[in-house]
Every structure is written in C-alpha cells, then in structure tokens.
Amino acid sequence: MATTSQACLGGMRRRCIVLDIEGTTTPMTFATEVLFPYARDNIRKHLTATFDTQQTKDDIELLRAQVEIDLEQGGVVGALPIAPDEAGKERVIHSLVANVEAMIDADRKVTSQK
Template sequence: MGSITVPAGVTSVLLDIEGTTTPITFVKDILFPYIQDNVKEYLQNHWTKEECQEDVQQLRLQAEKDHALNGFVPIPGNEAEVEQIIQGVVDNVHWQMSLDRKTTALKQLQGHMWRAAYAAGQVKGEVYDDVVPALRKWKEADMKLYIFSSGSVEAQKLLFGNSIEGDLLELFQGHFDTTVGSKLESESYRKIADHIGCSTENVLFLTDVTKEAKAAKEAGMNVVIVVRPGNAALTDEEKASYPLINSFKQINVNSVQ
C-alpha cells in the first residue's frame, strides 16, 4: 500500500467512523459495555427527568411490538413499583443488545447515556493517531470534511467533540447518518453530494467496508478502502478493486483551487 494522490476536482472528503477514523473495538469494547454496566444506575439517577421518562415510554412501546419475539422481555406499566419498572427496562435493554438490535428506542436511550458519560469525562472518543494531523492538513488545503456513519449525528458529535485529542468538531463541515439512507445504497451518496452542493465526482469517500465503497463508487464518488487492525479481512478481488491505505498519511491532497 503506497501513497494515493487525490484526483483533481475533489473538494470534499467523506469519512466513515468505525474502522476508518476510530477502532471498531471502541464501540464494541467501550461504548456498548458502558451501557450494559451503567443502565440501572443511570435510570435510578435520572428517573424523575422528562427525557428519561420519554426514553422509558419509547422502550415500552417497542416492547409491545416485540412481544412475539423469542426471549422477549416485557417492561412493566406505570402502575408497577419504580424498582420493578427499572429492572424491566434494564433486562429489556440487555436483551435487545444481546441480539445487536438497532431499534430507535434503544439508540435514543444509549445516546442520552453516552452524552452524560462524555460530559462527565467517563468516556472519551478514540481516533487513530494518524487521523487528526491528516484532517488538519486536508482542511488547510481547503478540503471540506464530512462524516457519514450509521451512528446518529448526535453520537458522532459526542465522539469527536469529546475525543482523546480534544474537541475536533471544528474540523468538520457536516455530519450524515442513515436518515439520508442506507450506507449500502448509491442513492444515499447522491443525496449527500446534493446536500454538500457538489457532484459526486468531487467527493472522496473513505471506508473500511467494501459494500459501502461499492455503493459510493456506483454513485460516482472516488473511494479508498482503509485497512486497520481488527477490520474485516478483504478478499483478493476486493483488494484489487479499490485503492487501499492503512494510514491517512498515505493520502496526498492538492490545495483546492
């Protein structure tokens, strides 16, 4: 893997997070276990707050939809004792997470818990060593930097706003999540380019997932696959289909004219 010069005409860089700017293990080994270990204490400490009650209500509505699923964990109604309700929410959250579910209700509670954890300094967003120097260099070359992740925009901003390298939000022009569409669909990348105000060919997309790279490439974007420790192994065909890097240092950008 040698250096890659960004094609002329590229004015924006679109970045994936997990496996690209941030170790996949950060989410798997830090963020998710934090939820599992602290959800009961969080609910007890925030129970009387409106936001917490809204989170519980959304989880209860989701539970009503899930009643036919194998291993379903119900959440008691408001007539039950508070400790009973809290334990039901805790058990339901653990059950959903054990199945790696991505329900809106679960993501909402997780987002609020992570916000509190970042604010208290209990969690700091991880980024690879080569990321911040490269982003600063690209920004100095007048590149516009954007994030596209399946994690919510709020979760993205928490990670980069409370990173081990400090507040990095000033580096980014904008954030996109799956409200624009799936990361595996070409249309999502066209929508992002429209939102940025440029053609897809003016965008360089960095990701570790070849299916995402394929969708972006079909939309007309320039793509580079980022190979990091712990990322999914690539087939020989995948390696031959895309430019590969293992550090942002390998990307050379020219100043945007």
Template sequence: MSRIRAVVTDIEGTTTPISFVHEVLFPYARARLAEFVAKRGDDAEVAAALAEARALGGVPDASRDETVALLLSWIDEDRKAGPLKFLQGLIWRQGYEDGVLNGPVYADAAAMLKRWRDRGLRLFVYSSGSEEAQRLIFGYSDQGDLTPLFENYFDTRTGGKLDAASYEAIARAAKLAAGEMLFLSDHAGEIEAALKAGMHCVRIDRELSLNVWHAEGAAPVAGSFDAVEEQLAPGA
C-alpha cells in the first residue's frame, strides 16, 4: 500500500460502535423531536426543513403535529431523509454541547488516525450520517476533539454509499487518483463499490481480534486500525 496518500473512513462499525447510533443517538432525537419543533418550529432553518419533509413525504399541507409524526416514522424506519438528518443534527448538537452526549471512538482508530495524519496522509470521512453529525461525533468524542485530523467530510449528498460513482466523486474532490486512496468500512457492499471506483479497501470487522488481518477475497479484512497499520506502514 505504499502508493496510499489518503484514507477515507466510515464511522458506524468502523471508528464508532454501531450501537451508539441506534441505541443512543436515534432514541435521543426521537424523544426530543416534538418539543424541539414546538420551540423552534418558526426558526427559518427549522421551518424550511419541516417544509422539505412535508414535500418529500407527499403531504405539503400537513399540520406541524402531522409533520412530527411523519419524521418519527422515518426515524423508526431508519430512513436516510435529508430534512430528518438536519433536524436530528440540531438536536444532537444541543446534547453534545450540554455534555449529555459523548461520541465513542475506538481507541485504536483515534490513535492510528493521529499517526497517519502525522505521517502526512490526508484523512477524510464518508458516512451516511450528515456532515453535521460526523463533526459532532468526532468533535465531542471520548478521545478528545478529533476534527482537526480530517480535511473534509462526505455524506449522502455526495451519493449513495453503495454506488461506485460516490467514491469517484470523493477522489475528484480530493484531487487524487482513486488508487491513491484507502477506504475503511465495516460494510461489504460499500467496500465493493469503492473497489469498483479503484480505491484500495480494507473491511473492518470489530468482532475479530485486534491484530487479525485476513488477505483473502477482493479486499483484506482487519480486526482494528492497528492491523491496517501493519500493512500500511512504510516498508510494509
């Protein structure tokens, strides 16, 4: 992997436990959504998001309560809807700022991202969570503020994570050849898409031992960022 000049990392299941999003963040926003809309529904940015949600849901004349019900149904469905993600981000930001929320990041991921950045590798994030949510997890992480490590953040506005074109777009945005970038994710479908775009890939499997590295198949599988480092380090 001596040609690697940049690393693109997923979040859920890769740098952060999947359980944090589904067992902490989603319930936190769900429990506070109605109160948040009642208090801030007339704010320009919130009103615009609510209008966008009604349009997206095909109910442009829905009441505020009906719009909240629509958004709650999307949370339950884990729907990747832009206006929902925006509103969730606003609610989460308040939770982070109040010290109620704290983004868990695997210690090996935080340490290795710092090492890679010190080595001169460029670092990017690509997650289905909004850019705002990405910045919050890393900015208020239990490993400290990690946001200075990353050059840019990509979310589904770039494209679907199962589409090769999304990874091609990230490479263009970074002004790098796809073959100069390493993508890390726990999701086999995302790995397949990034491989089609020409990126190097490693699938992270957190159920494996930390030092495990399997080279079988189209992309290697690693138990941690430490195992990736053994292959990525100069001279490896």
C-alpha cells in the first residue's frame, strides 16, 4: 500500500522536491537582500576555485549564451561579451563577474545566473 506522500507523487518515491522559494518558503525580498549580495561577494572566489571543473565550465557556457541574448536584445545595462577561453582564466573570470553583477543590478533571475 502506498503512503500518502507516495500516492500524491503518483506512487513514485522522490528524493527531493524543488520549490520556487521566493514568496513561497521565504520572504519576497530574500533574493535581493540575501542571495544577490552573497553572490556578488563570492562569485570571483568561487569561479577562481572551481574554474577547471566541468560543472563550472557548463555554467560558463550557459552564461555565455545568456549574455549573447542580452547583448542582442540590449536588455541588461552593463552586459559585455564574455572573454573567450583563449584570453586566459583571469580575463574570462573578470568578464563573468562583470556580467553576473550586471544581472544582479538588473534584478535578473535567469537560469544561467542560478
């Protein structure tokens, strides 16, 4: 017999449930008052420490794609092209940080930023 939680999930066991936290489990201001300042304060350190990992490389590609869209549409003040890998780690990180900060300033909440 399925438990109540299993019945609600179509009889399948789940390991986690992802919620949209803003306004659901936390105040609406959580992203702007907690998450964005944390990201701004730690993005450079995080990128420097994890730059060569596959997960960070994948995240960089997502950010590159988003920034290309932003530049084409003129949607984010301060957006600038992300330096190619050939430019070196420091230049890539510098351009990534600039774009993440521009997204924060624009109150963006896009997948590549998360």
